[in-house]
Amino acid sequence: MKNFYALGLLVIALLALYLANTLEWPQRITGTRIDPLPALMVCAALRAPVLALTLLAVLGSLWQTSLSADPPGISMIPLFAVGVAVSLNRRAIHTRLWGARFAVAAAAGAMVPLVTVGLLILLGRQPLLGWFSFWQLAVMSLASGLLALLFFPLLQWLDKTVEDQPFAAPYDTTTQIKRSPH
Amino acid sequence: MNLRPYVYATGFVLVLTAVLLALPTRSAGQVKLAAGSFFVPLFSAEAGLQRARNFAASKTATREELLEQNQRLALTNEVLRIQIQQLRATAEENKVLRIQVAFAATNQWKLRLGQVIGRDPANWWRTLQINLGSRHGVREGLPVLTPDGLVGRVHDVHPNRSRVALIGDPACRLSINVQPSRENGILTADGATVFNHTIVNLQFLPAHTEARAGDPVVTSGLGRLFPRGIPVGKLLSVAPAPGALNSNARVKLAVDSSRLNEVWVILP
Numbered sequence: 001m002k003n004f005y006a007l008g009l010l011v012i013a014l015l016a017l018y019l020a021n022t023l024e025w026p027q028r029i030t031g032t033r034i035d036p037l038p039a040l041m042v043c044a045a046l047r048a049p050v051l052a053l054t055l056l057a058v059l060g061s062l063w064q065t066s067l068s069a070d071p072p073g074i075s076m077i078p079l080f081a082v083g084v085a086v087s088l089n090r091r092a093i094h095t096r097l098w099g100a101r102f103a104v105a106a107a108a109g110a111m112v113p114l115v116t117v118g119l120l121i122l123l124g125r126q127p128l129l130g131w132f133s134f135w136q137l138a139v140m141s142l143a144s145g146l147l148a149l150l151f152f153p154l155l156q157w158l159d160k161t162v163e164d165q166p167f168a169a170p171y172d173t174t175t176q177i178k179r180s181p182h
Numbered sequence: 183m184n185l186r187p188y189v190y191a192t193g194f195v196l197v198l199t200a201v202l203l204a205l206p207t208r209s210a211g212q213v214k215l216a217a218g219s220f221f222v223p224l225f226s227a228e229a230g231l232q233r234a235r236n237f238a239a240s241k242t243a244t245r246e247e248l249l250e251q252n253q254r255l256a257l258t259n260e261v262l263r264i265q266i267q268q269l270r271a272t273a274e275e276n277k278v279l280r281i282q283v284a285f286a287a288t289n290q291w292k293l294r295l296g297q298v299i300g301r302d303p304a305n306w307w308r309t310l311q312i313n314l315g316s317r318h319g320v321r322e323g324l325p326v327l328t329p330d331g332l333v334g335r336v337h338d339v340h341p342n343r344s345r346v347a348l349i350g351d352p353a354c355r356l357s358i359n360v361q362p363s364r365e366n367g368i369l370t371a372d373g374a375t376v377f378n379h380t381i382v383n384l385q386f387l388p389a390h391t392e393a394r395a396g397d398p399v400v401t402s403g404l405g406r407l408f409p410r411g412i413p414v415g416k417l418l419s420v421a422p423a424p425g426a427l428n429s430n431a432r433v434k435l436a437v438d439s440s441r442l443n444e445v446w447v448i449l450p
Contacts, residue, residue, distance in 0.1 A: 014224075017221075017303065021221075021301065022301075024440075027301070028440065050188050051187070051191070058198060059217075062213070063217055066217035067221070068309070069304065069337070072217065080191070084188055084191075120306070126352045127304075127352075128306050128350075131377075140305070
């Protein structure tokens with residue numbers, strides 16, 4: 001059943017990327033294209049194991065760059081870094097609080113494009129950047145926070161639909177209880 | 183917490199990224215093509231929906247609406263036919279003059295209509311996707327335009343879709359000609375034009391330029407990538423630099439790429 005969850009996660013990523021690529025109105029209103037992957041990665045990292053996060057980072061990045069002028073897989077490292085950071089600290093994040101989900105996803109929504117642009121510059125590319133890019137970064141961050149509020153219940157529903165038990169155990173599974181022989 | 187899976191996954195992602203970024207351009211294009219094939223069913227479904235919408239709209243239009251539309255089209259047709267007659271006379275005159283001055287004849291454009299199916303998801307590039315690919319005769323570098331003016335050039339070609347680098351994208355710098363003064367320059371974009379996709383920079387105009395705001399800008403034909411004389415836009419402002427080697431200007435593009443639905447590709 002874990003495979004179904006990972007598959008569902010990838011299908012959601014594909015559809016979200018397709019919509020982000022074809023919907024015109026966010027750019028007409030804000031002058032910014034919205035990236036759905038950071039928000040999806042944050043929500044997935046709160047529940048899914050590292051294998052699903054790796055798949056999401058690798059395939060999500062490849063799918064996104066296939067529609068873009070970016071080199072293939074350029075956003076893989078920042079996406080994966082966000083996933084690992086959230087996954088390792090999932091117990092420190094109050095996932096029941098909307099504000100916490102929003103804040104983490106908003107931070108990811110700003111971090112991923114910043115690191116991606118940094119990598120592009122390191123590779124010698126010349127992305128179009130200016131003062132307006134700060135506005136675009138702010139919009140992407142805000143939109144990522146809002147998208148997390150949408151993705152979180154969606155992934156929760158997916159988890160409940162394909163799993164009898166919660167996907168990730170709410171306790172540390174590596175802890176062993178050793179009884180004394182006496 | 184068991185950290186071993188995280189270490190393995192991090193190593194895998196780092197190696198994969200290094201391999202992907204080190205790929206030559208051709209192989210990187212093939213990786214993109216393979217990854218983009220996942221979107222083919224979605225693009226096909228959208229095209230099917232569009233056809234169904236058009237069919238439904240044509241079936242539900244009232245007789246009055248169709249008559250009114252027909253009348254409007256007939257009127258437009260009359261005007262265009264008169265303009266064609268005028269252009270035909272001009273073309274004949276042009277042909278005779280070309281023969282007299284032994285000037286090479288220009289080829290007729292072979293056009294193909296394409297629909298815009300997507301835009302670049304990254305905010306730092308200016309590209310869009312059209313539903314024409316190598317199967318339709320599209321090749322890399324072909325000019326893309328609308329009746330209003332130049333849009334850009336084909337950058338990547340896939341079997342059923344292509345990516346067009348718009349004017350202002352780093353992959354679409356072009357040589358232009360400012361009409362009355364006949365001065366040449368290069369259109370580029372920088373950070374100052376990020377906020378508005380219809381404004382680009384014009385560089386390398388002569389230091390003592392005679393160009394003025396409002397002058398039309400067309401393709402120069404230099405470099406043989408774009409045919410000569412395609413409208414590009416109008417000068418918005420000129421900043422003469424008497425002490426410098428050249429001066430710069432800003433150009434308002436004739437085509438607002440954010441509102442494009444259909445474009446024409448000039449086939450070879």
